[in-house]
Amino acid sequence: MLNFSKLFFFYILIIYNTYAYSDEQKIVYLNLNFIVENSTPGMQILQELEIKKKQNIKKFKIKENELLTKEKDLLNKKNILSQDEFESKALALSEEMKIYNTERKKIFLEFEKNKKKELNNFLGKITPLIENFVKENSINIVLNEKNLFIASKKFDITDQIIQIVNQNIK
Numbered sequence: 050m051l052n053f054s055k056l057f058f059f060y061i062l063i064i065y066n067t068y069a070y071s072d073e074q075k076i077v078y079l080n081l082n083f084i085v086e087n088s089t090p091g092m093q094i095l096q097e098l099e100i101k102k103k104q105n106i107k108k109f110k111i112k113e114n115e116l117l118t119k120e121k122d123l124l125n126k127k128n129i130l131s132q133d134e135f136e137s138k139a140l141a142l143s144e145e146m147k148i149y150n151t152e153r154k155k156i157f158l159e160f161e162k163n164k165k166k167e168l169n170n171f172l173g174k175i176t177p178l179i180e181n182f183v184k185e186n187s188i189n190i191v192l193n194e195k196n197l198f199i200a201s202k203k204f205d206i207t208d209q210i211i212q213i214v215n216q217n218i219k
Contacts (some may be wrong), residue, residue: 079207080194088214
């Protein structure tokens with residue numbers, strides 16, 4: 050019986066300390082993607098990236114149509130050209146297509162690299178603002194919403210951070 054009472058007392062003590070300690074912790078969350086997509090500077094970055102992406106797609110679509118036209122033209126002339134001449138033109142067209150595919154892949158990889166750089170630069174600019182907000186509001190932990198399973202909306206600071214970002218980053 051004495052062991053049971055000691056164990057019960059120890060259990061109550063642990064529960065009490067856990068609740069007392071948890072009252073001191075202030076944990077909030079935010080949605081970084083929402084901040085990037087809905088803050089004024091974030092939307093501006095995304096719009097510029099979208100324009101560059103569309104320009105690249107348009108440029109490569111024109112080149113792709115040009116190559117398809119050359120291919121159709123070559124196939125139409127298949128019966129007119131000698132076998133050697135047809136094969137040499139087909140080989141040249143094949144090389145041109147390889148160059149096109151290599152260039153396209155290179156441009157899109159550069160675009161993705163630039164996109165990552167721009168977004169990391171933006172996150173680098175908003176991180177000090179979030180850190181200052183955390184310090185001013187005595188917040189212990191800030192989590193990203195995409196890593197949460199479920200949480201109360203009262204702990205969401207996304208809108209407050211968007212206001213701060215819009216005021217401080219032009």
